[in-house]
Amino acid sequence: MTLYQLATSCLITGALTLSTSISASDLGAGLANGADAVLLENRTGNYKHWNGIGKIFWNDDPACTASLLDTRDANNLATGPAYLLTAAHCVPGVIRRPLAPDEKATVKFNYFTDTSASYRSYGIKDTLWKDFQHTDLAIMELDATLATLLKDGISPLRLASDWAQDATDVLIVGAPGRLAQAGLRLAACTQEATAAALVEGDRVYPSALKNRCQDIRPGSSGSPVLDRKSGEILSVVSTSTYGATADEQCFDNAPCEVKNGNITWSPDTHYSFAADQVRSCFNEGVFTHTSSACQFDPAFKVTELEYWPTQYVAMPKDPGSPDPALNAQFSLSTPLYRFKTVRDAMDCRSPRNYSGTLDASKAVLDTPLSRDAGMHYLCVIGVESADTRPTATLMKSAWITPVQLVERTPVRMPEPTLTLGADWNYSVTWRYLIPTHFGTLYYSGPAADTDCSKVAIADFVKTFDDVTFNAEQLPLMLCSRNEDLGGRYSKVRSDLLALP
Numbered sequence: 001m002t003l004y005q006l007a008t009s010c011l012i013t014g015a016l017t018l019s020t021s022i023s024a025s026d027l028g029a030g031l032a033n034g035a036d037a038v039l040l041e042n043r044t045g046n047y048k049h050w051n052g053i054g055k056i057f058w059n060d061d062p063a064c065t066a067s068l069l070d071t072r073d074a075n076n077l078a079t080g081p082a083y084l085l086t087a088a089h090c091v092p093g094v095i096r097r098p099l100a101p102d103e104k105a106t107v108k109f110n111y112f113t114d115t116s117a118s119y120r121s122y123g124i125k126d127t128l129w130k131d132f133q134h135t136d137l138a139i140m141e142l143d144a145t146l147a148t149l150l151k152d153g154i155s156p157l158r159l160a161s162d163w164a165q166d167a168t169d170v171l172i173v174g175a176p177g178r179l180a181q182a183g184l185r186l187a188a189c190t191q192e193a194t195a196a197a198l199v200e201g202d203r204v205y206p207s208a209l210k211n212r213c214q215d216i217r218p219g220s221s222g223s224p225v226l227d228r229k230s231g232e233i234l235s236v237v238s239t240s241t242y243g244a245t246a247d248e249q250c251f252d253n254a255p256c257e258v259k260n261g262n263i264t265w266s267p268d269t270h271y272s273f274a275a276d277q278v279r280s281c282f283n284e285g286v287f288t289h290t291s292s293a294c295q296f297d298p299a300f301k302v303t304e305l306e307y308w309p310t311q312y313v314a315m316p317k318d319p320g321s322p323d324p325a326l327n328a329q330f331s332l333s334t335p336l337y338r339f340k341t342v343r344d345a346m347d348c349r350s351p352r353n354y355s356g357t358l359d360a361s362k363a364v365l366d367t368p369l370s371r372d373a374g375m376h377y378l379c380v381i382g383v384e385s386a387d388t389r390p391t392a393t394l395m396k397s398a399w400i401t402p403v404q405l406v407e408r409t410p411v412r413m414p415e416p417t418l419t420l421g422a423d424w425n426y427s428v429t430w431r432y433l434i435p436t437h438f439g440t441l442y443y444s445g446p447a448a449d450t451d452c453s454k455v456a457i458a459d460f461v462k463t464f465d466d467v468t469f470n471a472e473q474l475p476l477m478l479c480s481r482n483e484d485l486g487g488r489y490s491k492v493r494s495d496l497l498a499l500p
Helices: 146-151 276-281 345-349 392-396
Strands: 038-040 053-058 061-068 081-086 105-109 120-131 137-145 168-174 185-193 197-200 203-205 209-211 224-227 233-240 256-259 262-264 270-274 302-307 312-314 325-332 336-342 363-368 374-383 399-406 417-420 426-429 440-446 461-463 467-469 476-482 493-497
Touching: 053 081, 061 233, 081 120, 081 146, 081 233, 137 146, 137 276, 168 233, 197 345, 203 399, 262 374, 325 374, 336 345, 336 363, 345 374, 345 392, 345 399, 374 392
Parallel strands: 312 399
Antiparallel strands: 038 185, 053 061, 053 105, 061 081, 081 137, 105 120, 120 137, 168 185, 168 224, 185 209, 197 203, 197 256, 209 270, 224 233, 233 270, 256 262, 302 325, 325 363, 336 374, 374 399, 417 426, 426 467, 440 461, 440 476, 476 493
16 A cells, blocks of 8 residues: 655654655645554654644543644743643543542643653643534643643644635544554545534534544544644544444444435544634633633523433334324423424524423423434423523524434344353343344243243343343243334244253
8 A cells, every 4th residue: 555655755663754755735744545544653753743632541541632732822922721622522521420539631742652751741620611512622721831831842733724614635643542552643534524414322413524534443532633734723533433334323423414304324434523613712822711612601401301302213104103203301491491393403593483382390292203204303492481582592502302213114133142151051142232222122931831922022021231041941942022222122033042
């Protein structure tokens, strides 16, 4: 595979070394778009301009990638603290649990495979801002000043200013995990806008950017996506379909693109969010909440969720069957709420066609959907009274939940793994994959007397866990049914558990 188009090139132990013949305008050193990512070595200082891209650690556990921001003022003076830019889901308390008082968060810079003896570690003091509703971005403050890090030789990265989100040649420099060697890796590819909403699990993002760079893995989250010529930060890596299948589309770790209700699944595709808005969050080198870009005090909050809104439902059996329905039970911080269902997520921000006001304390919502296959959205806004005006802040705060309406195909059969141990006990492991395999119903009885096709559903036991059958119970007939996320059951499967 050709990694460089150089007059002189050198490949040493899988690490990329810059050639003096490379144009200064190509920070990718000729690395072809879509080529395998390259593990970077910095023993000669060739990549010191990226030593400010670091690895976040929670205690001693490696987590995400983050960038030291260049927040020097108009006079190029470092007057404030040092700040990190990363993905919001990397922040404690967003997806992972908050840190306990005796735990610590740090970032390690100069994180190259050949410089482990000279990593520079700094404590993370606080998370100043995060947005996991409209984007996936966060700003964290270190317990050192930017001037200190500059003195230590750490190079901060600049944010790009106005830039057209057209197809652009980019570089991703990050520290992915689950690879043979730790350290920063360089990948090259093209970034472009999705021109669609991005849906992942219960989250809906109005817009995103995508790329197909190589070797983006868990741990790459928070990596900067850089302009290939200037080296400025264009966006921040958020999520990916790497390792996921089309069966999981639109659920966690399997994001999908949705436009006008139509779902597009793109395998091995990575998604990021533009970071240009973050520039306005700093004034003379210091973070400020005065910018609307870095303040978000929602007009209401979901305070209780007794029953998560429906996210997966099958088309009705026939034209005479009831329409598909969306159900939810919740409470809001406001006394009242309004709702509607739409096919375009951005319509949630329009005040048109919302319902009248309803009690938002222990609300029970059961509303029909149209019979159009694809993605639908539940939009909810909390209001103080029927006279509350639909302000921009209120509409931006809309709670948006996606729900897939799928064609009524048969539910997948259960896929148990039956293992006979050395103790002659059987261990049964069930396949779990949202949304197609969401728990298993099982029943066991004497092998000679059990006809699985005649066992009533009510006699089955639902489980997500492994089940063990002792040798003394054998032989047994194991009956099982798979349940999908929509609550439908498969046909029954029969397995004879007997000693050889």
